[in-house]
Amino acid sequence: MALNKSPYRGTRDFFPRDMRLRNFIFHKMAEVSEQYAYEPYDGPLLEEVELYLAKSGEELINEQIYSFIDRGERNVAIRPEMTPTLARMVAQVHRETPKPIRMYAIPNLMRYEKPQKGRLREFWQYNADIFGAGMLGEIEILQMCVSLLKSFGANSSQFGVHINDRRFVDFIFNGLIGLDEVSNKKLYKLVDRKNKMPAEKFAAEVRAIITEEDKAKIFEAYTGLTSAADIKNFIDKYFSETGVSDFHHNKTASPVAVSSHVAPLLETLKKISELGLDEYVKFDPSIVRGLDYYTGLVFEIFDKHPDNNRAIAGGGSYANLLQIFNEQALEGVGIGLGEVPLTEFLKAHNLMPDFSKASIDYLVAYLVPEAEAMALNLAQQLRTKWGKKVEVMLGETKPKKVFTYAEKKVVGSVVFVGEEELKANSVKVKDLAERTEETLTLEEFYKKLGME
């Protein structure tokens, strides 16, 4: 029986046109990261499962991880996310490395997902993190995300960065409303789906979780906030100047709690404004990011295209990633951006260049077998001396065949060596863009290249 020619389910074969696109995207990611002085890193494809058990979400471990026992009885997994590896690496070096530590990577990851649009089992994810920089690190990561998307030609009508702060979220969800863990999780999930349901349905579902009407109202008010001014009004309305709620006497809503839980978000929004980023970045109370390790800023980048309106990236601040290695706390901020949703985004907005054809500078062809060595040597000169991309049509050929073949690629010039040229040690050069043709001795040809 013949073998299957398809790739394993949920993975892709990257043919040259796909790979040129991937290289284009990865190149931009690396370029923008380096412009922000982030340094490249990578880790192993396999990690021991205990690393993920310590930090990853339950769904990832129970349903999505590719884990197995190796030949040495180790329980290992193909990396489903990069942050645990990064934490492991930073734990090794953070004590002797000057802060902040800025790192980026574009690893391939695998998750056992049901393949669908924008979601595959193998995918690449851009990761950038800054450690030991506090709120300014958060701002820098946001700034870099915006630069990255702008580097593809995207503008603020096409994408938006939605931010929130876990301290503020905790203040509302835990401090004010005081739900148990299970209800709290339900509320996280509900808030995440808010924009996908009618207001009445949302109000009803809120009340199914928060049974006290007073608290449900405050919660609804929270979910309607859209700006720093809104947040300030909200605090003023529901909490007295001393920070104790006018509405009810929740113990955690002390003055300390109010300021320490709300001030960072307000300060972040202020800095965003000072840097002219409010065109791109806005407060969104529905961003909560379920993962346990976030402790400060959380954000998601949304595609604004009506047919593709969803998050293409997300991230946030975390205080305790090194704890699992018995290392002292080192705060960090990270972003993860998958190439699959990014590609969907770029396609939806016509921001993707045409990668269907390969580009070469010269197509060298010889018309008689005796010219073979001359043609091959000429091609070699063009490559090594001038760094040109040169394809040789192997075997003697005819001009018509050469031009037919040249149409399948983006070719700068065709260079012919025929019987005449071989005798005269010359070449016929046809510039396909300029539609010019000239016969030059090799010496003249090289001289011309030297003046380019």
Place this chain on the structure above:
Amino acid sequence: MALNKSPYRGTRDFFPRDMRLRNFIFHKMAEVSEQYAYEPYDGPLLEEVELYLAKSGEELINEQIYSFIDRGERNVAIRPEMTPTLARMVAQVHRETPKPIRMYAIPNLMRYEKPQKGRLREFWQYNADIFGAGMLGEIEILQMCVSLLKSFGANSSQFGVHINDRRFVDFIFNGLIGLDEVSNKKLYKLVDRKNKMPAEKFAAEVRAIITEEDKAKIFEAYTGLTSAADIKNFIDKYFSETGVSDFHHNKTASPVAVSSHVAPLLETLKKISELGLDEYVKFDPSIVRGLDYYTGLVFEIFDKHPDNNRAIAGGGSYANLLQIFNEQALEGVGIGLGEVPLTEFLKAHNLMPDFSKASIDYLVAYLVPEAEAMALNLAQQLRTKWGKKVEVMLGETKPKKVFTYAEKKVVGSVVFVGEEELKANSVKVKDLAERTEETLTLEEFYKKLGME
């Protein structure tokens, strides 16, 4: 208990300095490949095991492959080599793709090896293949290998490409000597170790496998060949002009067998000479390449350094890779070059640039908190308008701290914004290489950048 900070056995963490080195190597591989008009591709990390069962060597499957059953009961493996994936991909498209097809990739592969110098469990391997180009494809691949190593600054005193031809090997091993498969394999392995043992030991071991002294002598003569002239003399000496052995009447040594099994190698050696490659490429009878799928040229690239004298790459021609997909035969030639032995090679010959420090164009620092927004905005201009690599020292700081920090990187210029500069909308720019310092208004600074 704290988690282990080390990577999984046989894999590596790539910290920025390691990653810069890896990027440097991968960049050269891509650059040289593109100069030869090879096009990039990649395949999935996982393949179904049956793909490897069909083509890979036994050792790979039985002892080295990372295979497991996925959540959907599929028997899958992390790719231990790239050629089967490439064959699968080419099988999908070869009918409608103009020949030759030129492809390259730099995949990460995993093999369950005992980690040692130059051998790891996870490694990257440069792969380049050309399909449908016959002997000229073989020549091109050899030419490209040489160019690749030369692009790192290596010369012919540091590396050599050793070639042989499986048709010639088969003529000697099977046709002439006519051993059974088991003895044949032993002989392959012995010949592979020839240069690592004294001549007497080799002679004795040959005779342990080839019991007929006549044949053992011819075989020894074969292993002493070093050039095209040698090969011609060898044929003349042991075979009559009609191609039938003078020595004994082996049926397979008919005139047809002699010419079809020896002529391609002689022709290859002639073309190599015409292209001026004999400085780098030489015939070596000990190169046999055990893998079943080779059918024509076989080669290995050797490091000539006395402390590191071993193969850093290998490859050859194959006729039947598409057969397992029920596709018609399409001949190909490929090379595999691992980054681990390549790195050892470059280090042994001092060809490795210094990657210990990150490079940035500007280090921007502000000396008073009020200058923060100006510094961040300035950095942003330098990045987006001029494409510069800019690091901002986050939080106000002091010049002394800035200069201490700057020593840890390769910094072009330090840009200060202090109280004075903030008032005057100017910056103090200190070029660390030129050791110059000037105070410029922002307008003057940008104007200068525009003239660069």
